[in-house]
Amino acid sequence: MAATRQRKEQAIQMLFFLFAAFSIVLLALILIFLFREGLPIFKTVTPIDFIFGKFWYPTYEPPEYGIWPLIVGSLVVTFIASAIAVPLGVLSAVYISEIAPASIKEILKSVIELIAGIPSVVLGFFGMVILAPWMQETFDLPTGLNIMNASLVLALMAVPTISSISEDALYAVPNEFKEASYALGATKYETIVKVIIPAALSGISTAVILGMARAIGETMVVLMVAGGAAAIPESLFDSVRPMPASIAAEMGEAPFRSGHYHALFATGIVLFFLTLAFNLLADYISNRFKEVGSATL
Amino acid sequence: MVTTANNIIFELKQVNFFYGSTQALTDISMDFEKNRVTALIGPSGCGKSTLLRLLNRMNDLIDGTRVEGEILFEGRNIYNADNDPVEIRRRIGMVFQKPNPFPKSIFNNITYGPRLTGTRNRADLELLVEQSLKQAVLWDEVKDILNKSAMTLSGGQQQRLCIARALAMKPDVLLMDEPTSALDPISTAKIEDLIEELKKNYTIIIVTHNMQQAARVSEMTGFFYLGRLIEYALTTDIFTNPQVKQTEDYITGRFG
Ligand SMILES: Nc1ncnc2c1ncn2[C@@H]1O[C@H](COP(=O)(O)OP(=O)(O)OP(=O)(O)O)[C@@H](O)[C@H]1O
Ligand SMILES: [Mg+2]
Numbered sequence: 418m419a420a421t422r423q424r425k426e427q428a429i430q431m432l433f434f435l436f437a438a439f440s441i442v443l444l445a446l447i448l449i450f451l452f453r454e455g456l457p458i459f460k461t462v463t464p465i466d467f468i469f470g471k472f473w474y475p476t477y478e479p480p481e482y483g484i485w486p487l488i489v490g491s492l493v494v495t496f497i498a499s500a501i502a503v504p505l506g507v508l509s510a511v512y513i514s515e516i517a518p519a520s521i522k523e524i525l526k527s528v529i530e531l532i533a534g535i536p537s538v539v540l541g542f543f544g545m546v547i548l549a550p551w552m553q554e555t556f557d558l559p560t561g562l563n564i565m566n567a568s569l570v571l572a573l574m575a576v577p578t579i580s581s582i583s584e585d586a587l588y589a590v591p592n593e594f595k596e597a598s599y600a601l602g603a604t605k606y607e608t609i610v611k612v613i614i615p616a617a618l619s620g621i622s623t624a625v626i627l628g629m630a631r632a633i634g635e636t637m638v639v640l641m642v643a644g645g646a647a648a649i650p651e652s653l654f655d656s657v658r659p660m661p662a663s664i665a666a667e668m669g670e671a672p673f674r675s676g677h678y679h680a681l682f683a684t685g686i687v688l689f690f691l692t693l694a695f696n697l698l699a700d701y702i703s704n705r706f707k708e709v710g711s712a713t714l
Numbered sequence: 715m716v717t718t719a720n721n722i723i724f725e726l727k728q729v730n731f732f733y734g735s736t737q738a739l740t741d742i743s744m745d746f747e748k749n750r751v752t753a754l755i756g757p758s759g760c761g762k763s764t765l766l767r768l769l770n771r772m773n774d775l776i777d778g779t780r781v782e783g784e785i786l787f788e789g790r791n792i793y794n795a796d797n798d799p800v801e802i803r804r805r806i807g808m809v810f811q812k813p814n815p816f817p818k819s820i821f822n823n824i825t826y827g828p829r830l831t832g833t834r835n836r837a838d839l840e841l842l843v844e845q846s847l848k849q850a851v852l853w854d855e856v857k858d859i860l861n862k863s864a865m866t867l868s869g870g871q872q873q874r875l876c877i878a879r880a881l882a883m884k885p886d887v888l889l890m891d892e893p894t895s896a897l898d899p900i901s902t903a904k905i906e907d908l909i910e911e912l913k914k915n916y917t918i919i920i921v922t923h924n925m926q927q928a929a930r931v932s933e934m935t936g937f938f939y940l941g942r943l944i945e946y947a948l949t950t951d952i953f954t955n956p957q958v959k960q961t962e963d964y965i966t967g968r969f970g
Binding site for chain 1: 770772775800801803804807808810812814815816817818826827830831876879880883
């Protein structure tokens with residue numbers, strides 16, 4: 418009896434292990450491929466010149482493979498998008514979980530889920546056809562496809578991520594903390610600011626960073642509305658060419674295993690490390706707050 | 715029991731209480747005296763916590779609740795529309811059944827309430843922390859770790875911290891909902907000693923399932939059953955000479 422049960426346990430364990438191992442191996446293979454195709458570019462340029470080089474002219478003769486303008490483009494749109502999306506996402510989460518009456522809560526939650534469900538190409542289309550002409554006219558710009566436009570659309574994309582993860586974190590704050598606060602004569606507002614948000618901070622930080630990671634890796638939107646200029650921007654209304662846009666736009670025309678091809682894969686490697694850094698940061702922050710014994714996800 | 719009116723701090727007149735459509739308290743009329751310990755006893759679900767939470771309007775936080783009758787605190791109905799529940803809760807402190815310190819440092823736990831009311835001066839706050847912790851017999855154990863998270867304390871220490879936190883508001887009344895139910899005998903004894911000490915300056919209303927505890931710490935005891943106040947009298951009378959059969963059955967453990 419006991420022996421068969423044990424064997425069954427082992428079989429189940431094995432099965433789960435296989436599934437887990439399969440996905441890890443698959444990911445590892447993708448990574449190996451990324452590095453195999455990207456690293457050869459460093460025979461032509463040094464990593465420093467590649468990352469900090471100011472000129473991205475991969476099709477010139479001789480070509481220049483400096484992706485600094487692309488990195489700046491990615492970072493600029495990500496940070497401006499975050500500056501817009503973080504307050505919006507976090508505050509809407511606070512409103513939904515702590516303040517809104519039940520009926521409004523349901524409506525808001527569905528609206529946010531709806532936004533989360535919009536394909537990014539549709540958002541990009543919105544940026545192109547509505548936001549861009551409006552910006553161009555209102556601010557009298559040469560083009561409406563620029564940093565501001567891309568940041569706004571990316572912010573719209575990041576809000577649902579930030580809001581829904583923050584909301585979960587806020588819900589996870591034990592009711593006892595709230596009752597303790599009210600019993601000491603705190604108002605609702607004081608309770609939210611001084612007890613609920615601090616207790617959910619680890620989850621909220623995770624939400625923020627995952628939202629940013631989402632924005633930095635997003636391709637379609639920046640391809641459509643960032644304007645595509647591979648130059649270091651000087652104003653918020655300049656066009657940029659974030660890394661994912663560059664890869665998506667150029668991969669089709671880069672000859673197989675040419676310098677340009679390897680350079681695009683190497684750009685992918687940089688993007689990979691950036692996103693990884695965001696995820697590690699999210700992990701670190703959520704663990705750090707957890708040790709204090711506060712409520713977390 | 716003869717009391718003069720100015721000795722009474724809480725006066726309940728025909729109070730009914732509803733959670734949605736279920737009635738949790740029926741026709742409760744009772745007085746609580748100033749600077750005394752009153753114990754509320756009764757089987758689980760009889761409405762003791764509900765009554766306690768009515769006294770500082772904590773039930774307001776639950777959707778769909780309704781109060782009927784009058785609850786007078788120092789002669790004023792606390793459920794009058796012009797009475798701010800926040801103001802009431804500052805004067806009527808509460809200690810919960812489960813220790814619920816904030817995930818903040820010990821120091822910040824104690825100063826949470828006073829800061830809300832505008833005490834900002836560091837020296838004042840430090841003094842208040844020391845006083846409150848000494849009152850709650852916790853000072854010696856934590857005086858060197860005031861900046862550590864309150865979550866690292868033991869359950870009994872956490873509960874005394876919660877008492878200290880309530881005391882830091884200098885309330886007139888302290889409501890305690892089974893404050894020792896999660897604690898070991900030593901912590902329990904410490905908290906009972908503390909109640910003994912506190913009743914000189916505070917009015918204490920305590921819910922307890924522990925008959926010995928009610929007998930030890932309180933002067934008045936109310937026995938509740940199914941949302942009704944069955945018997946309310948001097949603790950010595952309740953425990954030596956109960957007038958109602960249900961009370962007798964309950965305190966002698968023959969209930970059922
Ligand atoms: N939030 C709530 N919503 C609906 N009903 C509730 C709520 N809280 C308590 N009740 C009901 O009210 C009645 C009284 O509950 P209460 O918590 O006051 O009992 P109690 O005497 O404190 O019991 P215990 O000794 O187990 O703590 C119970 O029947 C309970 O089911
Ligand atoms: Mg109770």
